[in-house]
Amino acid sequence: MHIVIMGCGRVGSTLARSLEKRGHTVAVIDHNIEAFRRLGPDFEGQTVKGVGFDQEVLAEAGIDRAEAFAAVSNGDNSNILAARVVRETFDVHNVVARIYDPGRAEVYERLGIPTVATVRWTADQVLRRLLPAGSEPQWRDPSGSVRLMEVHVDRSWVGRTIEQIEDATGARIPFLFRLGSGQVPRRSTAFQDGDLIYAAVTDARLAEVEAILADRPKEL
Incomplete structure (x- = not known):
């Protein structure tokens, strides 16, 4: 581009x-x-x-x-x-x-x-x-089965809560980066434009989680 x-x-x-x-x-x-x-x-x-x-x-x-x-x-x-x-x-x-x-x-x-x-x-x-598409690895457990990823989230998710994102993906969102600092979100925390989301996800489901968050949310 x-x-x-x-x-x-x-x-x-x-x-x-x-x-x-x-x-x-x-x-x-x-x-x-x-x-x-x-x-x-x-x-x-x-x-x-x-x-x-x-x-x-x-x-x-x-x-x-x-x-x-x-x-x-x-x-x-x-x-x-x-x-x-x-x-x-x-x-x-x-x-x-x-x-x-x-x-x-x-x-x-x-x-x-x-x-x-x-x-x-x-x-x-x-x-x-x-270049937000896809995800960037931040940490991987010694067994290689679980990763902490910085995941791109489509802007259409703005306003959805962390609980809704977790329910839709099956991943866990332990923290996010907002306004220049890290935050440990509540499940009721709403995703805002500009947020960087970090998701804990197994290797086996990484592609699936990326695909879900890169697309518009389905009705929850």
Whole structure:
């Protein structure tokens, strides 16, 4: 898929190279053309000079065909503004914004913009939010029969409770990641947009659980 990144610092350049290696097309936006040197000579994606909240710059970067957008410049306000423009003007729902001030993250999450605070940031976290399909292993028991997986949950499950998710999948949800921190949910806790769900599941049922949560929930 096509992904647009605003910001070509260490974070943005690392993301761009990682995404390109995974077979995606990438466009990188930065107001400083010297920053594109971080991409290296082997980068085959597009580079666009400008700011990521300028609609003409976004159009040049191919935002009209993009399936994901990451705002990882060094300015909170620029990142949030760009993420909102991309989501609200260009109807790209899969966006993530890097935030230096974790105290502001909850406000932006309520605006529907998933955020990653710098103090907790890693390239893997951003990649996971940009490429949510499937699951990522977090722990496996010594016998190899049970795993703790970070599982992609389709947005249509928003509003369903942990109890409903567990009943539908037969898996257990020991914790989730929300607004920059881990939580041990109650069975009555509702799944929210932007949540990362961790499921304890046997190897034998992993594919089944993934398929259930990747699809729309059936009437419970």
